[in-house]
Amino acid sequence: MSHARVAFVTGLVFALGLGLAGMTDPANVLAFLDLAGAWDPRLMLVLGAATGLYLLAAPLVLRRGRPLLAARFALPTRRDLDARLLAGAAIFGVGWGLVGLCPGPALVDLAGGAPDIFLFVAAMFAGMHLFTRFDRRFPPAP
Amino acid sequence: MSLSPTFSAVLGGLLIGAAAVFMLATSGRIAGISGIVGGLVAPRRDDLDWRVTFFAGLLAGGLVLRVLSPGTLPEGLSASTPVVLAAGLLVGFGTRLGNGCTSGHGVCGLGRRSRRSLAATLVFMLTAFATVFVVRHLLGGAP
Numbered sequence A: 001m002s003h004a005r006v007a008f009v010t011g012l013v014f015a016l017g018l019g020l021a022g023m024t025d026p027a028n029v030l031a032f033l034d035l036a037g038a039w040d041p042r043l044m045l046v047l048g049a050a051t052g053l054y055l056l057a058a059p060l061v062l063r064r065g066r067p068l069l070a071a072r073f074a075l076p077t078r079r080d081l082d083a084r085l086l087a088g089a090a091i092f093g094v095g096w097g098l099v100g101l102c103p104g105p106a107l108v109d110l111a112g113g114a115p116d117i118f119l120f121v122a123a124m125f126a127g128m129h130l131f132t133r134f135d136r137r138f139p140p141a142p
Numbered sequence B: 001m002s003l004s005p006t007f008s009a010v011l012g013g014l015l016i017g018a019a020a021v022f023m024l025a026t027s028g029r030i031a032g033i034s035g036i037v038g039g040l041v042a043p044r045r046d047d048l049d050w051r052v053t054f055f056a057g058l059l060a061g062g063l064v065l066r067v068l069s070p071g072t073l074p075e076g077l078s079a080s081t082p083v084v085l086a087a088g089l090l091v092g093f094g095t096r097l098g099n100g101c102t103s104g105h106g107v108c109g110l111g112r113r114s115r116r117s118l119a120a121t122l123v124f125m126l127t128a129f130a131t132v133f134v135v136r137h138l139l140g141g142a143p
Helices: A003-021 A026-033 A042-063 A083-099 A103-112 A115-137 B005-026 B033-041 B049-068 B081-097 B102-111 B115-138
Strands: none
Touching (some): A003 A042, A003 A103, A026 A042, A042 B102, A083 B115, A103 A115, A103 B033, A103 B049, A103 B081, A103 B102, A115 B033, A115 B081, B005 B102, B033 B049, B033 B081, B033 B102, B102 B115
């Protein structure tokens, strides 16, 4: 299987998981984020199950030394907590809280054809493009 | 869906985790949506096809959901158009600046015990909780 096919299967299974978990519906996500309202803890279960599986399986995969289709693992190695990481996460959280959509569910939801979702995704890509320009103008300190 | 919400949440989470482990075991990459798709915005040569097929996989999964389980995908958002646009901009810019979103930092990062991902996840959870609190309980309703 090629990288491109692997990526297709990953995206497909990821989308089915999000849908089954109820996370493609922003109303469910907002119900999780609304601690002071009728709190819905399901997103915690979703994240717990996904992360738990990864936590158990990733060391077994990494022990093999190299992935099946590539020469080496391409994993982040940084450990420092810099301003970009924290500011970026803070900005993302505000956007996520405003409508209940993070990138994965937003892209899956395009298949539903709702105009709001197309607007959100267009704005999301515009935001990513803005970042590219920002990054060129203010490159990160070496 | 006839499964109980709790059961399907766990099963859905396991599918997400399995997809991420599959990508790690085969391509050796982190299954972070914002990083993979963000690479479509500033494309580099020889690094495009798998990002495109990943996106296509997400859409194909969405179509499967649409057919098998109508109601899984939203028919619209409760927020007004300017808020939807602002939220999209913030999510796009923030995830690229912070190197990840719920999948890359949340699932894969926490699953690799990365302290950067732990910090990022705590921060975006906190600002999301705070945003919903302000919108729903201080301003009173959908923005």
